[in-house]
Amino acid sequence: MSEHIRTQLADGVLTLTLDRADKKNAITQAMYSALSEAVEQARTDDTVRVLLLRAEGDSFSAGNDIGDFIAIGSQTEKPFDMSVFRFLKALADLDKPLVAAVKGRAVGIGLTMLLHCDLVVLAEDALLSVPFVNLALAPEAASSLLLPAVIGHQRAFEMFALGEPLDGKTAVAWGLANRAVPADQVEATAADLAARVAARAPNSLRKTKRLMRDAEGLWALMQREGEAFGSQMKSPEAMEAFMAFTQKRAPDFSKLG
Template identity: 65%
Template structure:
């Protein structure tokens, strides 16, 4: 396990901490591999009854590390071979409670992974966004289904297509997280949720989660989204969007004849 993903187990709770605060916890492929390994191991460990996902620093997660992601894409590796898909599969199949504590910025995967958490707490001033279309990409992590189910089609479309930024308070009002609290209460509230899950009958709580989720369908959707994401990533729109991002200018999209 690398230093940028920290894993600790105590009293039935595995705490998975994103530990790259200088980069706003932007996730690299190496971090995805570590996170996937942590979830895969936790699933088979009877000592682990719940997983709490948190982050160091002033932001929960700035999304993908764009340079790392672009390098992986340029290497010619298929999307299915990228560590992010191992992590997404682990999320889809994880049958123990997942809890998240969100502070500061949560972007892209920093939001869509919350859709796989059973309980989530956000700081009141957290800022959540899914700006996939801003980068000429497409939704991932089964968010094309799960986000509309969580908050309704129109709100989801505003987030996914227009990049609407949602505060922690709004996220709680919309049902994207369970509650929004002052920043200094965030960790204690999330830990209380995790402890409550760990104290429940483990077989019963896992059975309940399995009944509430269709892991096979979610994984199939993730793969379908991945194909669209990869096609967009390789296309001219994404090249223009990434170039504009690097040059810090508005993207200029043209309509093909």
Template identity: 60%
Template sequence: MTEHVRRETSGGVLTLTLNRPEKKNALTRAMYQALGDGIDEAGFDPNVRCVLIQAEGDMFTAGNDLGDFAAVNAGDSAANEARREGNPLLAALARAKTPIVAAVNGRAVGVGVTMLLHCDLVYVSEDALLTTPFVNLALVPEAASSLTLPARIGHARAFSMFVLGEAVDAKKAVDWGIANAAVPADQLRARARAAADAVAARPPAAVGITKALMRDAVRIAERMEEEGRHFAAQLKSPEAAEAFAAFREKRAPDFGKVA
């Protein structure tokens, strides 16, 4: 485990808390591993009937640390090796057997949004803002979100989030079916915990079967693998090099000059 993901089990609920607020909870390799391990282990622990994911600070997560992406694009061998090993959080989400509840405070970016599509209940603070700016960075969707997001909100809305980078506020997230409810920030954790407790109080076998019947785990895993191939190729592309340079230099990217 890492100090950037706190772990606590009580009342049948495993709580995983993102704890890197000084970096807006941007996810490192160690954090992905800790989250993935927690979700995987919950599936084999009879004392855990629900997983709750939440975050410290004023932001759920800024998504993947862009420095890691830039390092891959620049040919850093260690960064490339880590990418080849795959993302342990995404793999765990694909095979998750235990219900997952999310409490989303403030902004969620990239994987901070796509992971919600694998959660069974999602609560957002009233100031929440969800963005999936993959194409802005010359990348493609991940976490099987090219499958799950259009299924959830429709093609046109999903395309606007992926390609135009449209931000989705708390009300829209609820109206579109990404989240169950928007609540005041100071009530968010209590509301999400109450939902997790309610899930944990239900008959676990019936809950687990219901979750399994509601999702196609094989198709999700296959789509993750397909996305991963495209993501890896784009990460090393001239388009991505221009996107990362523009971000670093605080300017608009010029993809027209990319060969």
């Protein structure tokens, strides 16, 4: 288990906490491994009725830890060997309710993992973004299907193409979350929803969720996205984007095509 992932089980609710606040909860491959293990075990553990995903600090997640991601990705022949894909499959396969409590920024997979949650509570001033194109990459976590399905093609394309953030109130209005509340009420609201769901008939909930989702289809799409993501990671566009990121400047794609 990664030191940056904490788990706690109480009254049927397994709380998974991203605990890397000093790095805005940017997710490393070690953290993905720990999250994968926790989700996989929870699926077969009858004492777990609901999973609750939350984070320490002022941001839910800054997305992938870029340095860690580039280092490991450059050493991996197949992107599916990276721990992030184990986590994505665990999300696709999960048939127990998943609740999220989100404050601050949710970037990249910090947002796309929310598309696999059944109940999402956002801070009103939370900022959600999917800047894949800004990094010359491609969508992941089946977001190329799920995000347009939730908010419509045009809105989803704008979010992907421009990478601009969406605030919590707008995210709820667009259907990305269930509640937008003041930041100091996010944790309590999410915990209350998780507890209420945990009191419901567990097998009924699992069958309901299975009927609402095509787990095999989601995983198949995640793999196709992974191929596009992997090819982009090694592209001149991505090299320019990553270099610009580390140099804290805007990327220049004018000579690439």
